[in-house]
Amino acid sequence: MRFVLVAAALLAWEAAARSGLWSPLLFPSLASIASELGRLLASGEFLLEAWVTLARALGGFALAAACGVLLGMLMGRSAFVAGLLDPLFSGTYAVPKLALFPIFVFVFGIGSLSKIALVFLECLYPIAIMTYHGARDVNRSLLWAAQGMGASRAAILRRVVVPATAPFIFAGFRVAVPVAMIVVVITEMVSSADGLGYRVVYALSSLKTDRMLAVVVVIAVLGWALDRAVVLLRDRLIYWEKLDTYYV
């Protein structure tokens, strides 16, 4: 019942594919996409390419998570650091960092490094900004209570600030993970000789629409799985607070 619209869309697709109104180049049938998908998944070469894409996304994301949480915490707990870095972050927030990619290619080379650097830069913003807001707005009475009970600064950081900020950190992660996938795929589509984004463009230029859509399915599943992983990890670590119900 929940996925009635998804099922309807798939049915409409299949009907359009079988109606013969459009060439199979425009609307390949679900069966041919599925068989291409099976062939791709059976080939070790393709799995290696999927791994390349995933590794780039995760590498950039991990770097951004480490730096973003650190910077956000510093900004949230120190007015001096916030005064220093906040103008930098809010001034460049709306600037599409993707435009830096050609320059990154010259600086870091055309391989994985330029892509990881761009993923890092794009993911840094949501993570750092969310962490900053969370760390800044820690409930003051909790801080006072901890101080009143004689907790040291380190203990307050570990027992009060970090747990209070954790939901915000994960909200930042949740924004950043799809961004990481988007950026990796775009950069691979624009300039690469490997990875899933490259396979999409390659399949298109060889007019293999069914194969292209099979790669799109793989990218979609990867993006969805990464998001699920973040949600699962969040529910594990932040067991005391339920995620907003509006996320299915």
Add this chain to the structure above:
Amino acid sequence: MGLPRAGLLLLVLAAWQLAALAGLPSYILGPAEILRDFATALGSSELYEHAGASLARSLPGFALGTAAGAALGTAAGVARGFDRMISPAVFLSYPVPKIVMLPIFMLWFGIGDLSKILIIALACFYPVFINAYAGARQTRTILVWSALNMGAGRARIFRSVVLPSAAPMIFAGMRVALALSFVVMFAAEMINARSGLGYLIRVAENSLRFDLMWVSLLSIAILGYTGDRVLRSVRARALAWQGEPQ
């Protein structure tokens, strides 16, 4: 932004300029040089044409995606049947990078502007939908009850209670969508276009015109920044009863 707050920014620029004077690789220009090239480019019509072509793609896409996202999101937030039907599909496809649909959109809608506008609209739809949905659902029940008590009809409650409570969230979603619209526009133009700033930067890259590369980079940065400022001032106008957002 006071001078002390801009301190680090100025420091970075100064260090960059000093490094440029000391000698950087040819593909990294100094700030002064970039500004000079930018001023020269402003004197010719080429830059305006490409910036115009880019905006002609990103703004309609943004408007279309935002309108659809806000309408369907608030509708799903207030109507349970509609919510059950549409929300699982939206949340299932939300983490999927929408840009991978560009090639298939190019097959369906041609390689012209339509496919690019539609892919931008698709990317903008999601953040606005999710925020509008959450905003509409967060409407405080007590306000709805008060309105009911005072004899308001369903349409009136939607207009006077639900929409104003969802509006701050919708604007937050629009801010994300605007940034996204520039990213997707740029990506689409880098992948396949004959005009626009993304195309310009590709041309510059291929012909090693580093001055042109930095000029297009600066133009896109200015466009993104200005768009965000405009949206924020519209928000301040429209939601005057609300405080400044974080």
